[in-house]
Amino acid sequence: MVGGSCKEKILGRMHLLTNTEAKLAAYILEHYEEVLNCNITELAEEAGVSDASVVRFCKSVGYKGYQDFKVNAARDVLPRDKHFNPSLEQGDDPETICRKIFASEVNVLNRTLAGIDLPSLIKVAERIRSAKRLIFFGSGGSLLVGKDAQHKFMKIGIRAFVYDDVDMQLMVSSLMEEGELAFGISHSGSNCNVINCLRNARENGADTVALVSQGKTPLSKIADSILYSSAEETIFQSESVSTRIAQLAMIDTLVAIVAFEDYENSYMAIQKTRKATSENKL
Secondary structure (H helix, E strand, O other), rough: OEEEEEEHHHHHOOOHHHHHHHHHHHHHHHHHHHHOOOOHHHHHHOOOOOOOHHHHHHHHHOOHHHHHHHHHHHHHHHHHHHOOOOOOOOOOOHHHHHHHHHHHHHHHHHHHOOOOOHHHHHHHHHHHHOOOOEEOOOHHHHHHHHHHHHHHHHHOOEEEOOOOOHHHHHHHHHHHOOOOEEEEEEOOOOOOOHHHHHHHHHHHOOEEEEEEOOOOOOHHOOEEEEEEOOOOOOOHHHOOOOHHHHHHHHHHHHHHHHHHOHHHHHHHHHHHHHHHHHOOOO
């Protein structure tokens, strides 16, 4: 079927689907708008199928995967002017836009703070402090969060690394070993590269941490420790700026906890790194 809405594509291919895919199709059609707010693991659990079945279903109806399905399905639900940010209206003036954006991001930070599991946060901080090597894994906006984390941890003396190239991430993760820490960042928790990197690291004996959204995700299933950040209640949560702000706040919190666990050494590292970079500043 060429063109048409997602619903039309699903209905047009019902006769070609397996029993499991047909079961999932029926659930999606009955709960169409609710499904768009689910990640892949949440949808699989609600429909009573596996994560892999969701991916196979999406491919059977003509999409590359679950995210591609959601992007196209959203066109059936969201008006064109709501795809950038559902809280904004095309007629909003700059002052209204400022108020809405700032209010949204403050709310996300408050929800993230309220949802912090302090024992888990402290445990992750202890693992970071004792790790022989800390490596961050991410893609897109989450990779930028990983770069920011590397910079901040390096300043307090933690040997942190991050790699832009996907193949490099996979290679490095396959060479990780016991005593090292792999830190995966993915708001959706369903980024294949980050999942594969943490799986590689864990199979080689390294500790693993995942920073994901609230709820069950494929990434959180394989991580030893899980940290959560919140986001706006939108279909494309991982695209929102507030998502990055919440992730960055979690990283800043970890850096501060780690620094104060051994402040004397952290202080010395801060002075050394400041001195090393001072010549680059006027």
